[in-house]
Amino acid sequence: MLEIKNLHVNVDGREILNGLDLTLPQGEVHAIMGPNGSGKSTLAYVLAGKREYEVTAGSVTWKGEDLLAMEPSERAVAGVFLAFQYPIEIPGVATMTFLRTAVNALRKARGEAELSTPDFLRFVREKAQALKIEPEMLKRPLNVGFSGGEKKRNEILQMALLEPSLCVLDETDSGLDIDAMRIVAEGVNALRSPERAMLVITHYQRLLNYIVPDRVHVLSDGRVARSGGPEVALELEESGYTEFDGKAA
């Protein structure tokens, strides 16, 4: 279970999250919605351990472990995975080299044997095919020259390879065409399991038709302003965020 209690986060001396509470049991998928600038990505980054986000109060535990005390790579070992809203381009690092380094780093940290080259290649090829990622793409430097949609699919490929237990998807649907969104949603759904928890950040109800959430939370001004079932997303589609303006502050 992911338990976030009274989370306060500052960036550059400004409070972005102020008293956020959220509980996400294993086996469930929760959606997070909310207006631009409400703190959704901030929450995602804090879970993954980005350094410039300063936690001033509150706690975050995953399966009882204190995430806030861990380095970013340790969190990944503990099962946390963030699919970035804006995946980073890294010239000079071949995608394949990166994937292999990451997979083996995790295996090593978890006390498992590293995958041999042929085993690894087979593993990647199979997962890439399901996401309709051309093998040619994996020879290119990481995300360099990838289209927006290709970058997002590459995030899901990494998720499939690293097999995390807590998946945080930050607007993975933005910039995807309908077909790509379906492919990505299938990829995500394939990973749904009783051990795994998912936090899906999105602006659009459409994604939630494919990835049906157990609960929907609406973030406003740095805290959860409303929680409910999938119907909340439908209501927001109708009425927008106006009712939350200023209320949660």
Add this chain to the structure above:
Amino acid sequence: MDLPVQQFRTKAEQAYLDLFETAEDALPGARDPFVSGLRAKAIGAYGRLGLPHRRVEAWKYTDLRARLTEVNPLVKADGAAVSEAELGQALGAEIASLPAYRLVVVEGDLRADLSDLAGLKSAGVEAVSLARALEKPPVWLKRTLAQVNPRADDAVLALNAALMTGGIALRIGEGVILDKPVHLIQLDGVGDPASIFTRNVVVAETGSAATLVESFGSLGLRLLQRNAATELRIGAKAAVKHVKVQRDRDDAFHLSTWLVELGADARYDAFQFSTGASLTRNQVYLCFAGEGSAADISGAFLLRARQHCDTTLLVEHRVPRCTSRELFKGVLDGEARGVFQGKIIVSPGAQKTDGKQMAGALLLSETAEFDSKPELEIFADDVVCGHGSTSGQIDEELLFYLEARGIPESQARALLIQAFVGEALEKVEDEALREALGHASADWLGVRVE
């Protein structure tokens, strides 16, 4: 040109003159008028110039006169055995074991016992010890030595000509296409401080193609003072790849000069990789003497502690339709200092010149420093020339992305540093060589290659 007259000499400046006077009669070629004349002229030029200092524009960031306080005696080659294990130790196993025609020069002495002279000969390459060739220079050497893109105003090069004791003379015959690189291994000896002056003279005749790898390493000589020069004349339609790997001991002075001249429709690809020495000066003088040629001079340097590495290039476009490219990448840790000076001169009439240079440094500490000075002197109107320089730290965003995937911070940093250097290494076409340099980078970082 009027050369400035030295008013007074430092102790070290005088010491070189004394060194020459004492050694003169025993230097190779002492009884050959061509060679002794050349040496006399060179020491005279040095006497007028003195050691370069920071007010000499090309040495702005490397004050050799201030840094060089003691001059070591000339090395005495003793012909001691060198094992494969020692070669691997000195150069790194991957570099030492490159498939190549090997030429090994120890303490300036070309070692027939360690070199594949027979293999080179049957491949169409004439390779002789420079020391021996100086005693009775063949005609081709007389037409080449100290005449490839010559310099009158370079004191380091003048010292080299005055005091050279060895190296190789290499002639790649017309149309000879070598099936594997020539690997010229240049080692010091062991024991007490010494100076080593070596010179290589290489002629790649019309239509020939070869890769020349020059590697420098240490068997353990203390406080080595190395002054190495290579003259390279590339004939029409010839193609030469020239790679340098320098890992001299971290207390060494490494002064290196390459003089390169390209004929028409020729191609030259140079790469200089440095991790060694306390002070390194890599100077390359290149001129285009025939139309339609292309040259690429690139490299990488990885430095830590108080290492200093200065790369100074002078590319002269004297004729039309030539292309030059330069890309250097430096990784600087501790209090290390990297210098890049790239000057491109386009002569009047050298139309359709295309010259570009780029230098970048990754600073791993607050106290590391990178100085970059591009210079363009363009006297023709129909040219494309450009330059750029960057210097910065590891990008925290990239680092976080890698860490978020479970790669521990130190490993993620190493990966990003390798990626940075990798952009320069991409220039090395030969796969075995590129991989060996990748290994050398990883070695420097203390990581294993994935």
